[in-house]
Amino acid sequence: MIFIAGPTGSGKTSVSIGLARKIKNAEIISADSRQIYKHLSVGTAKPAGKWVNIEGYRAFIYENIPHHLIDIIEPTEFFSAGDFVELSNEAAAETKKRNNIPIFVGGTGLYIDSFIDGIAKLPQKNEQIRKELYELEKKEGRAYLHNKLKEVDPESAVNIHPNNIHRIIRALEVYHITGSPISIWHEKHKKSLKSKYEKHTIFALNWDRKILYDRINQRVEGMLENGMIEETEKILTKNPAIVNSPALKSLGYKYVVDFLNKTINFEQMKSLIQQVTRNYAKRQLTWFNKNKDINWINCDNLEIGEITEILWKKSLQSE
Template sequence: MSETIAAQIENDKALPKVVTIMGPTASGKTALAIELAQAVNGEIISVDSALIYRHMDIGTAKPSLEEQAGIPHWLIDIVEPEQSYSVAEFCKDTIACIEDILSRGKVPILTGGTMMYFNGLIKGLSNLPNADEKTRAQIQLFIDEHGLEAAHEQLKEIDPESGTRIHQNDPQRIMRALEVYALTGKTMTALQGIKPEPLPYDFVQFSLMPEDRALLHKRIEQRFDLMLQNNFEQEVKNLRKNKALHLDLPAIRSVGYRQMWQYLDGVFSYDEMREKGIIATRQLAKRQITWLRGWEGAISLETGDSKNIDLILPYIR
């Protein structure tokens, strides 16, 4: 073995371990992460684009203080629902959390189902420019005058890959891709192809992957009904008192919140809201599973298996 390879192997061994537990919604990630944190003196960092919002507890299945079992949880309740929070901000905040946890001799455990966050952190973010209000205002003016479809067509001409990947009814991502090109003269696709150096951590990755899709669907339905029983409707009514909130915000587009908001607007009945909320949650789980199946480097675990903790521990100790 060459000295270079030997040095690299030794360096990899020296990297501090950071555990990730990924999985679709309602797969039991939180419970497993808490069990693991108790076993290895760990602390949990939430990787969930809904748990970041304050005042959104029931519909996000946010773990209560009792459910957190005395384990410190990071990146929960950090922004207001009307505020934006980017993948870049998540990565910056998460690295700060990891360093803090490691400095106290504890094990960072990242758990959640927002794969864009995991992707940005582990695989690296492209060097994209910060948002520019003037440029955004110009793009918004174009959309107001010509329509979102015209903006999407313009994106397809500039950046065919982004135009294909981004849905024609996704104003936020269409605007961002056009903004990046306007600010840099380079396409989002080109900039995303340039990856930074990997973070100095040994990511030990696990994914909860349910073999029985019907069982997962049942868990999703049961959890949604429990939210309704726990007065999810009143939670959204309280949110609606904030006049800064509307359906186009990422927070209110979250699964469940959008359907309840529309029900309160009179768009459909209570039973339709329930059905659409459950269906939307199943669709989210399907997207998460699809992403995880293409994810390299994660050890697959079965949802609900009592032996999962025993399977994880040898990789960490």
């Protein structure tokens, strides 16, 4: 089982395609918390593939390689790490049944860790409780809900960023459903969901910080040139209520909405998207640096083909 991790803008998609071609019988499983959404492609750097029926199964095909867990849910839907573990296990099992090799690719460290180490299966969502909590957030603000979480579950409050409203609400929701803090629930039910596969190798792409940030800045410029604004406008026209969805509050899209509402200008929007994306990359690196099992690939001064070749040779050594 091969994993290609790393921060946003590090070249994971291109390297994964190169590796899949070298392996020849590979399928890619996305570990990206944003590319799961339908209709949002440019701003999530989703591979420009299409859905195809192949030999009895349906897959998202990009560069003639089947991809899984991409383009699978509506932007209004909630998708947890537990959902990822369940669906990625299914995708990996089906891939192996076809005598193919699964390559996990993505920058969502929580997904990768949850798949490998296991995660507690959380209670079913309660839409009424969620609705009330989102309304409370709208009325009182995120800080208010984060403080409420501190009162009932101090441990989770420390681990959940005050701006991550979806995780705050999920933690409060679990508390209201079970009467138990989500941190205690995780401890009691730990590893009720986990990978069915023991052997794995994790690679992560590492760049000099300045080079990475330059890549991110250029990538954001490319997204805006290639239709991120129009993409956002189109989905809002179809469903204005989607503006409050988890997807449109994620990296970048929030500022496109502000631009469309004329509360910021184009340059401000671009600068803000670049800034939050760089900050996100920094958080990803902090997360991955905690994982001692990661094999870091130094990408400075290398072309994508050279990075792929290094990863290919290392993956052969790890077999």
